[in-house]
Amino acid sequence: MNLINVQNLDIGYEGQIIAHNINFKLEEQDYLCIVGENGSGKSTLVKTLLHLLKPISGTIELNGIKGSDIGYLPQQSTIQKNFPAKVFEVVLSAFANQSLWPFYSKEQKLKALNALEKLDITHLKDKSFKSLSGGQQQRVLLSRALLASRSILLLDEPVNGLDAKATHNMYKLIEKLNKEDGISIMMISHDLDSAVKQAKHILYLGKKVFYGNVDEFANSKLYQYLQGM
Amino acid sequence: MLKSVFSKFILASVLLTCSLNASSNEYIDLTKLNNIMLYSFASQLALDGESYLNSTIKVRGKFERIKADEGIGANEYYYAISIYDTTMCCVQVIELQFSNSNLLNSIKNNDIITVEGIYSKQDFDGLELFYLQVTKLM
């Protein structure tokens, strides 16, 4: 079953189209990498998928899920890197929109603990977020994203700024979530080579839009052209 | 725990403020106060005169003969003690009225004087004006 079905989508701001005629599907347990040059509209697509921006035309069909059911891992800002907060507080903030009552319930706290456990960072629960390494911080934010959804994760350049070891660990973790926990992954990436290794489908945004499974993409002239660049 | 401490604090403040209405018929010696307190007190006498009505007040300050330039009794002179704040840019006046004209005549304009009197009010066409009825000159 397709979780997300995007057809003839044009995206942009205030009437200005940045990318057009985007067509792709996200199936259950899918692994989609969204690649493209800077300015090609990757972050605009992210915002549109999350219903933060209206599509200029075309449709985004969601089957069985709401827009806020997509677990989002945004790029980190400098504010966050130095933010005085405990890891547990950060993870719990996934539930901020869910109650009027100024306290989190036992259930919510339990769910948060489970998310931490799933990513092997329970021991970091009471540590200060700013004292963690880049890789650890991304794990914390990933567990926060998991709390927003059990079925889809949208990751915006999750290995940006991480060293080689942390990058490798992150990719392994995402793979585990995809294969063992059945979570569909949409990942924005700059790293074409890793994308081709990890993903099942590729969506390329540029002068032309390409969508297909990863083997098609690897054998395409487009990929050869991009590799040569 | 924090919530209970906080709510107790609020309760205590409310109780304290309720019990602390300035009672009339008090003797208030303003000469013991430092400048900022004296200035603040003089402001309170003007803002909240009702609370200090009929209290006996002793105050020291500059005696001035002031011409009222607008409003009630415009262009008439009245007497007052001027209290300046520390930077000398703001002034509060406490109007003085003398029943004994000898007392009044013994004071020169701009003298620093100490007086004691009863805080009273008078009605000028519906407007309440507070003043100090001078009983003693020290």
Added chain:
Amino acid sequence: MLQIFDQIILYLQYPFVIYAIVVAVLISLCSALLGVTLVLKQFSFIGDGLSHVAFGAMALAAVFSLTNSMIFILACTILCAVLILQSSQNSSIRGDAAIAMLSVGSLALGYFLMNIFATGPNIAGDVCATLFGSSAILTLSKFDMYLSIALSILVIFCYICLYHKIFAITFDENFAKATGLSVKFYNLALAIIVAIIIVLAMNLVGSLLISALVIFPALCAMRICNSFLNVTIVSCILSIICSLIGIFASIIYSTPVGATIVMVDIVAFIIFYIISYVKVRI
């Protein structure tokens, strides 16, 4: 030492001193609460800008001889807070430029009006008092005092209710939006709360010094605390303590209330800075 104690006891007998202390504590508490968010969102200059707007509004109120000017000032400041926020959403006039325009414009307009329509002999004094808060907190009318207390309690109540949402939009606005949180609404609510606190704090430390009341306790707490909750609590407690020390020192030594409180805040910051420096070395 005993003499100081006697003096304090003497002063505490006057109701307006007690009221001043209660209002000061509440205002410091509110400023500290908002200070944490403003500092982290790098929005501290909004406090400064709005305080100048409040000064302008106060001058307007004096020109029109409004009694209970505080309501008028609140209305103007809240309106400007909303305008500033709206302008930061559009890119035509950027946030900080909008704040600068409103801020400096209000200051100039305020002083200009006060001189043209000289409503009393105390122009220099009024300006000084409003800008620097020399003894304004001790000369509050009963109405102003009740209003300050009511508004402070309202602000504290709102903050507690919205605590998690404020955390969410301070830490990560993008993620908060994605979970469906109406970030626009909460930023607006924040701006209004900030406006209210600015107007209240004008009575305590004066327009020009409000930023200190908002920023210093938060900065101190962030030096030594690791969780957002702790930072919030410590900055509130610290702010209250510094204000109490400041007020008592000023009524004992006859110094201007606003400047004294800020001096205490600065000393506290130096102390906390040293503590955190030593902590790192150990």
